[in-house]
Amino acid sequence: MAQMAVTKYYNGFPPKYREKQGYAVYKMFKNGELPKPSQCIGCQNSTDNGATIMAHNENYHTPLNYVEICYHCHMAVHYRFKDPLTWRKWCDLTANDWQPPKGRDYKVFLRVWVWVRTTETVLPKKLTWLHTLPDIEPNLYEPEPVLDVLG
Numbered sequence: 478m479a480q481m482a483v484t485k486y487y488n489g490f491p492p493k494y495r496e497k498q499g500y501a502v503y504k505m506f507k508n509g510e511l512p513k514p515s516q517c518i519g520c521q522n523s524t525d526n527g528a529t530i531m532a533h534n535e536n537y538h539t540p541l542n543y544v545e546i547c548y549h550c551h552m553a554v555h556y557r558f559k560d561p562l563t564w565r566k567w568c569d570l571t572a573n574d575w576q577p578p579k580g581r582d583y584k585v586f587l588r589v590w591v592w593v594r595t596t597e598t599v600l601p602k603k604l605t606w607l608h609t610l611p612d613i614e615p616n617l618y619e620p621e622p623v624l625d626v627l628g
């Protein structure tokens with residue numbers, strides 16, 4: 478498991494802040510203070526089956542409030558604002574026990590995303606955590622107040 482360089486905003490959080498907060502959690506996985514993520518909250522894939530499971534944050538002010546998610550569902554979470562219809566299909570497919578491939582390969586993810594876009598929609602058997610995510614990106618970031626040291 479490696480910490481990825483963060484280059485984009487998410488839910489209003491700037492890349493540098495995301496990286497800082499994410500790194501704190503990554504270190505805790507590394508030194509054993511927290512158990513490493515092991516099962517996807519979306520498709521239920523697990524490290525036992527060889528899937529790559531990571532931590533995802535919606536709100537970087539509370540970095541310990543992460544969810545465990547596989548690489549492919551994680552990529553889908555971050556693609557959802559660009560293509561909400563494909564995202565909804567992803568949610569419904571995983572609710573019907575479909576699982577994306579294991580491993581961590583961006584090119585494979587892109588092929589799977591296109592397959593999901595063109596496949597027929599299925600009705601969800603159940604709702605998963607993925608269904609709770611907003612389709613429009615919220616702005617959850619409030620910068621820490623700057624102290625007025627000159628006052």
Ligand SMILES: [Zn+2]
Nearest residue numbers: 517520547550
């Ligand atoms: Zn998954």
